[in-house]
Amino acid sequence: LYVDLARRLGLMQAQMAQGAIRKATLNYRGEVARRGTKLITAAFVAGLLENRLAEQVNIVNAQLLAQERGIDMIETSSPKKGDFSTLVQSEVVADSKPTTISGTLFGNQYLRLVQIGPYRMDTYLDGTMLIFPHRDVPGLVGHIGTIFGKHQVNIARMALGRESPGGDAIAVLNLDSTPSPEALDEVKAHPSIHSLTIVNLPPAGAMPPWFG
Structure with missing residues (x-):
């Protein structure tokens, strides 16, 4: 499960990074730190690179490919x-500012996203995810729900991270x-939304072809 968690964090970081990736840091805390982390780190790097390179990336060659690209x-x-009893925290530096994303295991079987940047949350690490930093104002959720309802996009779950009411949030x-580009444009038009990012992750339980 830690291999799956790490790969998904890598996939997510790759889709949120703007520009060339220059540095990646993995911090293992709690239960996971008592394990051998070599395979987990390799899975993270594989996720980080597999959709950015034309060649096939797996846990055997991922770190060498990363090294070759500086x-x-x-x-x-x-x-x-x-x-958390166990935590994998990743930080990636690209041309844009560093992005921190953390994940954990609940009940030793459920993968969870628990942090983006300074914000804490709890949501699934699978499928289609829409991530948007914004100012925490009344009516924003209703605005998005109305637009997605019009475009036949169902919201399965929503997680919010914020530091204080009315302040910056994600x-x-x-x-x-x-969502279609038209639906995203309508959502993005709200003055309190700073940016939108679509992240596509494998379905829950789907393992990469190079695993086992």
């Missing part, structure tokens, strides 16, 4: 538990299908 990989581990919508 991507610095740093790994730290601490068995000390924080807010939301993650798990969707049953990918």
Whole structure:
């Protein structure tokens, strides 16, 4: 499961990064730090590169391919538990500012996204995800729901991370299908939405072809 979690974090980071990836850091905390993390790190790098390169990427060649492209990989581990009994935290530096994304396991079987940047949340790490930083204002969720209803896009789940009411926040919508460009343009037109990113992850339980 940690291999699957790490790969999904890599896939997500690759889709959120703007420009060339220069550096990636993995921080293992709690239970996962007591394990051998070599395979987990390789799975993260494979996810980071597999949709960015024309050649086939797997856990055997991923780190060599990253090294050849000048991507610095740093790994730290601490068995000390924080807010979660186990945590994989990734930070990627690209041409844009660094992006931190963290995931964990609930009940030793459920993969969860629990952090983007400074914001804490709890949502699924699978399928189509719409991620949007915004200002936390009344009516925004209704605005998006109305637009997606008109375009026949079902919202399966919504997670919100914020530091204070009315301030900056980030939301993650798990969707049953990918919205059309027209639907996204309508959502983006709201003055309190800063940006939109669509992230596509494998269905829950789907493992990569190179695994086992």
